Amino acid sequence: MAGDPDPLMALMFSFYEGLQRKAPGSEASTLKALALLHGLPPKPRSVDFGCGAGLASLALARATQGSVTAVDIHEPFLKQLAARAVLEGLSDRITTVRADMADPPFPDGSFELVWSEGAVYLAGFEQGLKRWRRLLRTGGFMAVSELSWLCEVPPRRAADFWATEYPAMTSVEDNLAKVRAADFEPVGHFVLPSGDWENYYGPVQDQLAVFRSKNPDSGEAQAFADSLQREIDVWKECGGSYGYVFYLGRAS
Ligand SMILES: C[S@@+](CC[C@H](N)C(=O)[O-])C[C@H]1O[C@@H](n2cnc3c(N)ncnc32)[C@H](O)[C@@H]1O
Numbered sequence: 001m002a003g004d005p006d007p008l009m010a011l012m013f014s015f016y017e018g019l020q021r022k023a024p025g026s027e028a029s030t031l032k033a034l035a036l037l038h039g040l041p042p043k044p045r046s047v048d049f050g051c052g053a054g055l056a057s058l059a060l061a062r063a064t065q066g067s068v069t070a071v072d073i074h075e076p077f078l079k080q081l082a083a084r085a086v087l088e089g090l091s092d093r094i095t096t097v098r099a100d101m102a103d104p105p106f107p108d109g110s111f112e113l114v115w116s117e118g119a120v121y122l123a124g125f126e127q128g129l130k131r132w133r134r135l136l137r138t139g140g141f142m143a144v145s146e147l148s149w150l151c152e153v154p155p156r157r158a159a160d161f162w163a164t165e166y167p168a169m170t171s172v173e174d175n176l177a178k179v180r181a182a183d184f185e186p187v188g189h190f191v192l193p194s195g196d197w198e199n200y201y202g203p204v205q206d207q208l209a210v211f212r213s214k215n216p217d218s219g220e221a222q223a224f225a226d227s228l229q230r231e232i233d234v235w236k237e238c239g240g241s242y243g244y245v246f247y248l249g250r251a252s
Helices: 007-017 025-034 056-064 073-088 125-131 156-165 172-183 193-213 220-239
Strands: 045-049 067-072 094-098 111-116 135-149 184-191 240-249
Touching: 007 073, 007 220, 025 056, 025 135, 025 184, 025 220, 025 240, 045 056, 045 125, 045 172, 056 067, 056 094, 056 111, 067 073, 067 193, 111 125, 111 172, 125 135, 125 172, 135 172, 156 220, 172 184, 193 220, 193 240
Parallel strands: 045 067, 045 111, 067 094, 111 135
Antiparallel strands: 135 240, 184 240
């Protein structure tokens, strides 16, 4: 378990506490991914790694009628989710757990569904899938979204930006090979639509202005905001060359 975050992490957490959605996505994409998991048992036990404020956890609980264990490293995000679960009458089926997704504190075979939106990169795509595999029995499902190149030769600006920000980013084909290497049979994948990015970047853009004015004298805060602004600008110019892809698999 991590202790107190370093100052940059603390800044990032304070920025994201103001946002419900902390990565590209939408309820429609969550439900689309769920619908592609043919053979998922009724009322599955699901785990949502890097759940943030839990938009996907809530959607899963509503749609599956099963239980959801929502895991995140940052307690205030989990508190946001727990409060929302109470408001929606879902608190008996959503459990929040503060834990490191790279070392999940659950026995083997605890779940029928492993979920993660915009977060597996923090553990490494293949590494995360390998670490989560034991939580499922053979035939269990995983659904994970991951930033992926969608073209063979990305535009220079996108290639340069992501070479620094996420050098491990790779193609859909390579990621499908990683899914197999982690002992999952791919059962589907799809690219999140551009509206899922707008869902995320719209509020981020508003939050950036607030964040800058709250931290006028912090070089670190301004540098963090500059980097996020560059990310948005790169997406506006080159977004078609990369995207978030939902990868769906069945434990082999
Ligand atoms: C990009 S956000 C995505 C959040 C959420 N899935 C969403 O789509 O809004 C990544 C999340 O992973 C959490 N996180 C970061 N490192 C983690 C770790 N080692 N274990 C568990 N959660 C972690 C962050 O606190 C954050 O909520």
